[in-house]
Amino acid sequence: xxxxxxxxxxxxxxxxxxxxxxxxxxxxxxxxxxxxxxxxxxxxxxxxxxxxxxxxxxxxxxxxxxxxxxxxxxxxxxxxxxxxxxxxxxxxxxxxxxxxxxxxxxxxxxxxxxxxxxxxxxxxxxxxxxxxxxxxxx
Numbered sequence: 165x166x167x168x169x170x171x172x173x174x175x176x177x178x179x180x181x182x183x184x185x186x187x188x189x190x191x192x193x194x195x196x197x198x199x200x201x202x203x204x205x206x207x208x209x210x211x212x213x214x215x216x217x218x219x220x221x222x223x224x225x226x227x228x229x230x231x232x233x234x235x236x237x238x239x240x241x242x243x244x245x246x247x248x249x250x251x252x253x254x255x256x257x258x259x260x261x262x263x264x265x266x267x268x269x270x271x272x273x274x275x276x277x278x279x280x281x282x283x284x285x286x287x288x289x290x291x292x293x294x295x296x297x298x299x300x301x302x
Contacts, residue, residue, distance in 0.1 A: 168193050169273075170230035172221035174237050175287035176205075176213025177295070184298050185213040188290025189221030191228070199224045202290035204298040214239040215260035217291060218246075222267040231272040236279045238288075243278040 171192045178185035185208045191199040201220045205213055218237065225233050237243055244250040245261055246268070252261045268274040281288065 167228070167230050169232040169234055170198070170225040170228070172218075172225060172233060172235045173279075173284050173287040174214075174217035174221045174235060175284050175291045176210060176215070176217040176239075177288070177291050178205075178208060178210045178213050179295055182207055182209045184295050185210065186291040186294025186298070187213050187217035187220055188287045188292075188294060189217050189224065190286045190290065191221060191225055191230075197286075198228065200286070200290060202294040204294040206298075209256070211239070211241060211254065211257055212260065213291065214242045215257060215264060217287060218242060218264050219260065219267070222264060226267060226270060233268070233271045233274050235274075235276040236284060237276065238279055238281045238284045240278050243276050246276045 174189040176187040185205040188202040201224055205216055245252050252258050
């Protein structure tokens with residue numbers, strides 16, 4: 165059975181760069197949210213957090229059995245690297261990029277687009293909640 169297209173909104177951020185970091189992802193099918201994910205990442209960079217948000221979304225979409233995935237992110241770097249428009253020069257990002265490319269290849273269709281930050285508010289909120297949880301536990 166075709167589940168339709170999973171629309172993934174992914175984001176990550178750090179307070180300070182590097183600093184306390186979090187990642188978030190939301191998976192929607194049509195107007196319904198089927199998954200909301202967030203994870204505190206410890207002390208790392210915003211780009212590591214952005215890739216982690218992407219991985220959270222892709223892994224969950226795969227786990228839920230989706231075959232068609234469209235990703236929207238406000239990280240121009242991640243989107244252009246995933247599309248092959250930018251090379252991955254940072255050695256900390258390379259394993260995350262390679263894992264994301266491998267995961268993306270498992271879907272029947274995969275598309276990734278850059279969106280303005282205001283269109284990615286739900287994923288941004290989840291990434292910030294992850295960072296807030298870390299602050300409240302310290």
